[in-house]
Amino acid sequence: MNTVVIAGAGPTGLTLACELARRGTPVRVLEKSPEFPRSSRAKGPNQRSLEIFEDLGVLKRIFAAGSSAPVMRKYRDGKLISATDPWAGATPTPDRPYERGWLIAQYRVEEILREKLAEYGAHVELGAELTSFTQDETGVRGTLADGTRFEAAYLIGCDGGHSTVRKLLGIPLVGETAEEQRMVLGDVEVTGIDRGFWHQWLDTDGGVLLCPVPGTERTWWFQAAPERGPDGAPLGPSLESFRRLFARHARLPGEWLIKAELLSTYRVNVRMAERYRAGRVLLAGDAAHVHPIAGGMGMNTGIQDAYNLGWKLALVAAGEAGDALLDSYEAERLPIAAWTLEVTSERLRMALAEIRKPGGGLDVVVTEETSTLGVGYRWSPLSLRPSTSDSPLQPGDRAPDAPCADVETGAVVRLFETFAGPHFTLLGFGERAAAALPGLATPHGNLVRPVAIDAGAPGLSDKDGHAARAYGITGDTLVLIRPDNYVAAIVATNEAPRIADHLTALRT
Numbered sequence: 001m002n003t004v005v006i007a008g009a010g011p012t013g014l015t016l017a018c019e020l021a022r023r024g025t026p027v028r029v030l031e032k033s034p035e036f037p038r039s040s041r042a043k044g045p046n047q048r049s050l051e052i053f054e055d056l057g058v059l060k061r062i063f064a065a066g067s068s069a070p071v072m073r074k075y076r077d078g079k080l081i082s083a084t085d086p087w088a089g090a091t092p093t094p095d096r097p098y099e100r101g102w103l104i105a106q107y108r109v110e111e112i113l114r115e116k117l118a119e120y121g122a123h124v125e126l127g128a129e130l131t132s133f134t135q136d137e138t139g140v141r142g143t144l145a146d147g148t149r150f151e152a153a154y155l156i157g158c159d160g161g162h163s164t165v166r167k168l169l170g171i172p173l174v175g176e177t178a179e180e181q182r183m184v185l186g187d188v189e190v191t192g193i194d195r196g197f198w199h200q201w202l203d204t205d206g207g208v209l210l211c212p213v214p215g216t217e218r219t220w221w222f223q224a225a226p227e228r229g230p231d232g233a234p235l236g237p238s239l240e241s242f243r244r245l246f247a248r249h250a251r252l253p254g255e256w257l258i259k260a261e262l263l264s265t266y267r268v269n270v271r272m273a274e275r276y277r278a279g280r281v282l283l284a285g286d287a288a289h290v291h292p293i294a295g296g297m298g299m300n301t302g303i304q305d306a307y308n309l310g311w312k313l314a315l316v317a318a319g320e321a322g323d324a325l326l327d328s329y330e331a332e333r334l335p336i337a338a339w340t341l342e343v344t345s346e347r348l349r350m351a352l353a354e355i356r357k358p359g360g361g362l363d364v365v366v367t368e369e370t371s372t373l374g375v376g377y378r379w380s381p382l383s384l385r386p387s388t389s390d391s392p393l394q395p396g397d398r399a400p401d402a403p404c405a406d407v408e409t410g411a412v413v414r415l416f417e418t419f420a421g422p423h424f425t426l427l428g429f430g431e432r433a434a435a436a437l438p439g440l441a442t443p444h445g446n447l448v449r450p451v452a453i454d455a456g457a458p459g460l461s462d463k464d465g466h467a468a469r470a471y472g473i474t475g476d477t478l479v480l481i482r483p484d485n486y487v488a489a490i491v492a493t494n495e496a497p498r499i500a501d502h503l504t505a506l507r508t
Helices: 011-021 047-056 059-065 106-119 164-169 239-250 298-317 324-354 415-419 431-447 466-471 493-506
Strands: 004-007 027-031 071-076 079-084 124-126 130-136 139-144 149-152 154-157 173-190 197-203 206-212 219-224 257-273 281-283 403-406 412-414 424-429 448-453 477-481 487-492
Touching: 004 011, 004 149, 011 027, 011 047, 011 106, 011 298, 047 059, 047 298, 047 415, 059 106, 130 164, 139 154, 154 164, 154 298, 164 281, 173 239, 197 239, 206 239, 219 239, 239 257, 257 324, 298 324, 403 466, 412 415, 415 424, 424 431, 424 466, 424 493, 431 448, 431 477, 431 493, 477 493, 487 493
Parallel strands: 004 027, 004 154, 027 124, 071 197, 154 281, 424 448
Antiparallel strands: 071 079, 130 139, 139 149, 173 219, 173 257, 197 206, 206 219, 403 412, 424 477, 477 487
């Protein structure tokens, strides 16, 4: 019994399901809702998540279904004050191919991931609400609301901030909720507004934000500070309230808003689970952490949780790695959740201060940190400590991309292309490193893909030096890349036995 059951079919659960399915791990995805949601919600993947979607083979679909984020127009008292593109001047580089995130409705991301999952023969089970489970050293046994029972090797809770899995485990979501910091949200249809911009009408007493939803003709993301009742209490969202807010802050006819649906009230939560694993049950995404939406890191953090967990869970479920490998998931991702809570809380404080100034807006939350390209795991037990630390790139860091050339054909081959798929990649820079590759990779079969660089045919040529610069290569060197495209080890060729021992340790 090596089936993995995932509770929750949002971006986190679907990313994890695709990761497992492409590795041949039997997977079931349970979604308690009777139908797939059409909410736009999260505004799209950031730069690191785009790299993940490239590896999963869905990036072209993501690009086709979305758009680059539009210029932010900022108004005060209904008058245009400024227009800002937070990504102006950003360009792709050889090591970082995606210079900005991508705007796409969350439901389209989910549709694309479901399509990919179906290519592996797996599908989401709608109306499948988990109500209870037990576990022992052999597996997990659960019950659904309709009385159906299931057995699995592992259960993963990707079921959101109100996670049933987390609650049944008795794991608290520790932190705080700022009840007074609220927004009303919804998908609205609007006429008369230029869809080439992200409009931000911000006044001293509140504001309205309208961002066009790609792939639609009239639908927008609507965000606003809520109206207040006679007692000062915030009012809930409604079409009538949205119209009044729009008329007040945009100084435009409220009737231009002709439809509002998928309404919700957002409260600022800064909370995270005390642990991510209890035996054969693990948590990911909003089930494990919730934080301010400033910087758009919610969906992205969940996707990156899943990317971290997927390869580890697949190896353990298949008996190709020891159970201890799963402990590294919490060791790596729990500190990242704590960091994310700090970053998003600080970005929220900055945004609240900035929007009080004429011309201020949400561009203040767009920073290098929110790309999450700098997120890594140098402290991880999976990161082999280097003998020297001269290079700025260290084990635990994100593995950079670089354009190389196939020695035999001359065709351009990006390093990301060699990383793509369910395997470790072992780069050998130089002839002596290349000679060591077969002895290191062969004992692990298809799990380790050797790639020789600047060592003749077959292999790659780094004729422009992009790979050497990105990896800090100054001599014959071996670089081990994890299946989730983080550096596991960088050693000189004479330290090749350390790579062999590290690979063995990862699988025991």
